Amino acid sequence: AQSVTQLGSHVSVSEGALVLLRCNYSSSVPPYLFWYVQYPNQGLQLLLKYTSAATLVKGINGFEAEFKKSETSFHLTKPSAHMSDAAEYFCAVSDLNTNAGKSTFGDGTTLTVKP
Amino acid sequence: DAGVTQSPTHLIKTRGQQVTLRCSPKSGHDTVSWYQQALGQGPQFIFQYYEEEERQRGNFPDRFSGHQFPNYSSELNVNALLLGDSALYLCASSGTAKNIQYFGAGTRLSVL
Numbered sequence: 653a654q655s656v657t658q659l660g661s662h663v664s665v666s667e668g669a670l671v672l673l674r675c676n677y678s679s680s681v682p683p684y685l686f687w688y689v690q691y692p693n694q695g696l697q698l699l700l701k702y703t704s705a706a707t708l709v710k711g712i713n714g715f716e717a718e719f720k721k722s723e724t725s726f727h728l729t730k731p732s733a734h735m736s737d738a739a740e741y742f743c744a745v746s747d748l749n750t751n752a753g754k755s756t757f758g759d760g761t762t763l764t765v766k767p
Numbered sequence: 768d769a770g771v772t773q774s775p776t777h778l779i780k781t782r783g784q785q786v787t788l789r790c791s792p793k794s795g796h797d798t799v800s801w802y803q804q805a806l807g808q809g810p811q812f813i814f815q816y817y818e819e820e821e822r823q824r825g826n827f828p829d830r831f832s833g834h835q836f837p838n839y840s841s842e843l844n845v846n847a848l849l850l851g852d853s854a855l856y857l858c859a860s861s862g863t864a865k866n867i868q869y870f871g872a873g874t875r876l877s878v879l
Contacts, residue, residue: 656809684866688870693872694872694873695771695857695870695871695872695873696810696857696859696870697870698867698868698869701866701867703866742809742810744809746866753798753800753815753823753861753865753866753868754800754812754815754823754825755800755810755812755866755868756812757802757809757810757811758809759807759808759809760807760808760809
């Protein structure tokens with residue numbers, strides 16, 4: 653069975669500061685990993701994905717994440733936070749084979765950006 | 768190019784009623800997955816449809832059923848609604864790359 657743990661349900665940073673959102677996963681097979689962003693009253697927007705190629709993945713809006721197999725982690729970072737980054741962020745895991753398209757999500761991290 | 772569209776946006780039902788939610792996938796996508804997102808939680812996988820058949824199912828009771836039409840659009844049906852079914856229901860579509868899913872804005876269901 654796959655699972656995702658997002659450490660910290662709420663993260664608050666100042667505008668211009670580093671954003672770090674933590675995600676650890678559990679998977680019995682090589683995983684596909686995703687970060688999504690959800691703005692109020694909206695669906696999920698894909699930020700970036702790891703699909704077994706480069707371990708450092710760059711996404712939209714200046715976000716990136718690094719896949720670390722030894723630590724079973726896929727933390728999301730952004731060098732400089734912007735007010736528009738305030739949203740809910742979800743980490744998700746799935747595998748290619750038997751469960752293709754069935755993603756398991758973490759409980760989310762709410763990012764607040766202070767002016 | 769329209770993305771994933773869901774209808775209705777909001778819905779209010781009472782306990783015991785039945786509800787049908789609808790989803791049109793992104794152009795070129797043939798696979799539709801449904802997720803339930805309770806308040807303050809991450810989405811939970813309900814089931815996935817491909818070639819008009821249910822291919823995978825999450826840990827949801829039989830009250831949750833679905834259908835996929837020849838044009839790849841899909842419906843989610845929930846019978847005998849419970850208060851706990853109140854949630855945002857998200858539809859996601861994918862094409863050849865089944866794991867790359869595009870999500871709709873969701874239908875918010877309130878059960879009173």
